[in-house]
Amino acid sequence: MHPPSVDSVANALLEHLKHELPKSICVDIARKVIEENKANKDVALSAEETIEKAKDEAVSYLKNTLTEVVNATGVLLHTNLGRAPVGFSQEPFYSNLELNLKTGERGSRQKHAADLFASLVGAEAGLIVNNCAAAITLILAALASGKGVAVSRGELVEIGGGFRVPEVIEASTAKLVEVGTTNRTRLKDYDRAIRKHSVELCLKVHKSNYTVKGFSESVSVKELSSLSVPVVVDLGSGLLDAACPWLEDLGVGPPKWLKDEPAAKQTLLEGADLVAFSGDKLLGGSQAGIILGNHELVKKCAKHPLARAFRPGTITISACRDLAMKYLHRKGSEIPFWQMATIPVENLKTRAKAICEKVKSSSISYAPCFSTTGGGTLPNVEIPSFGIHIKGADEIKAKLREFEVPIIARVIDDNTIIDMRTVLLAQDDILVKALKSL
Numbered sequence: 247m248h249p250p251s252v253d254s255v256a257n258a259l260l261e262h263l264k265h266e267l268p269k270s271i272c273v274d275i276a277r278k279v280i281e282e283n284k285a286n287k288d289v290a291l292s293a294e295e296t297i298e299k300a301k302d303e304a305v306s307y308l309k310n311t312l313t314e315v316v317n318a319t320g321v322l323l324h325t326n327l328g329r330a331p332v333g334f335s336q337e338p339f340y341s342n343l344e345l346n347l348k349t350g351e352r353g354s355r356q357k358h359a360a361d362l363f364a365s366l367v368g369a370e371a372g373l374i375v376n377n378c379a380a381a382i383t384l385i386l387a388a389l390a391s392g393k394g395v396a397v398s399r400g401e402l403v404e405i406g407g408g409f410r411v412p413e414v415i416e417a418s419t420a421k422l423v424e425v426g427t428t429n430r431t432r433l434k435d436y437d438r439a440i441r442k443h444s445v446e447l448c449l450k451v452h453k454s455n456y457t458v459k460g461f462s463e464s465v466s467v468k469e470l471s472s473l474s475v476p477v478v479v480d481l482g483s484g485l486l487d488a489a490c491p492w493l494e495d496l497g498v499g500p501p502k503w504l505k506d507e508p509a510a511k512q513t514l515l516e517g518a519d520l521v522a523f524s525g526d527k528l529l530g531g532s533q534a535g536i537i538l539g540n541h542e543l544v545k546k547c548a549k550h551p552l553a554r555a556f557r558p559g560t561i562t563i564s565a566c567r568d569l570a571m572k573y574l575h576r577k578g579s580e581i582p583f584w585q586m587a588t589i590p591v592e593n594l595k596t597r598a599k600a601i602c603e604k605v606k607s608s609s610i611s612y613a614p615c616f617s618t619t620g621g622g623t624l625p626n627v628e629i630p631s632f633g634i635h636i637k638g639a640d641e642i643k644a645k646l647r648e649f650e651v652p653i654i655a656r657v658i659d660d661n662t663i664i665d666m667r668t669v670l671l672a673q674d675d676i677l678v679k680a681l682k683s684l
């Protein structure tokens with residue numbers, strides 16, 4: 247039996263995927279499948295079977311490049327799913343990224359969004375970099391290179407994805423000076439460290455993804471601000487203001503589950519000299535790292551050579567600018583993360599019920615469940631939600647992931663759960679279609 251030619255298989259793939267997959271990649275896939283078939287002497291595939299196999303590979307190739315999915319996990323900031331949902335569609339454009347339109351001279355890319363965030367929290371100045379890890383590395387390199395940085399032993403945390411506080415400090419060329427103990431750190435521990443070692447900075451790190459219960463004690467930002475060195479707070483999550491004024495527009499106040507979460511505005515008011523946080527956690531935007539606070543310190547960060555290495559591009563700056571404007575206009579309803587996080591359970595129940603009624607299957611039902619914020623934020627917090635429960639576990643979960651718009655669900659006991667809180671409104675029809683096909 248003659249194997250089909252690479253060209254004929256590649257052309258079949260181009261046609262099958264309506265030319266969405268470039269020719270060179272179709273050729274690579276065709277060649278690979280034909281070679282594999284040759285190597286496998288036991289079960290030689292016919293020409294048709296070879297083409298079918300190549301089609302499966304091509305579809306899977308295309309899908310595994312960045313594609314839209316349905317987040318049915320109930321985890322609002324799922325790191326594997328890109329944390330906060332972000333949108334962009336923009337024709338190519340030139341911008342005044344680094345042009346001062348008033349003077350015609352070179353301007354700063356940091357003016358467009360960083361200043362807006364600074365004004366949101368009443369900070370003197372701001373700087374935007376690629377993520378919070380970059381923000382912390384830059385701050386330490388710019389303000390404490392070769393000098394001591396005091397951190398409580400209870401805050402030497404690992405956030406996940408390689409962010410470990412001692413290693414970040416090492417990479418920044420600052421020197422870690424550990425103070426206190428794992429469970430208890432007091433102001434006099436910091437005081438002693440400043441006197442005995444050449445400590446230039448105190449770094450307070452939000453524990454983010456775990457809690458300490460029992461015999462524990464930590465030092466507040468207010469107490470730290472009485473020390474003789476600047477206080478930098480790595481907030482991680484990026485809640486801007488504990489009062490959440492942008493939620494008025496959604497007709498709700500600050501959710502109960504946020505009550506222990508430190509916010510940028512209040513942390514600065516308590517006396518932090520700088521705060522840093524992510525753009526894509528509770529801020530609900532694109533990946534970015536935002537530094538806000540004292541003008542002189544921000545200036546030092548901006549002038550450090552690493553600021554060039556960590557600087558964001560037009561797309562990030564543009565997304566941050568638009569997000570900051572939404573916060574300034576107090577339009578929580580236009581920030582998908584906040585809209586989803588605060589949507590009443592009743593609405594989720596109505597949607598789950600409507601979907602079940604359309605699908606009409608005895609193996610699905612709707613019932614309460616719990617969402618989480620995720621993304622290494624707010625451990626132990628459960629947000630009441632409503633979901634579609636499908637009989638069957640891992641096999642169903644895998645099938646949903648294979649759907650044309652992959653649906654990422656969660657398994658609890660013997661059921662696969664589709665949590666409606668994290669499903670975008672526009673995706674309900676995708677669910678109906680997928681569930682009917684199961």
Ligand SMILES: *Cc1c(COP(=O)(O)O)cnc(C)c1O
Nearest residue numbers: 377378379405452454481482524
């Ligand atoms: C998440 C987190 C980081 C890392 O933020 P990225 O934006 O992912 O780099 C750093 N510090 C804390 C406390 C965090 O929670």
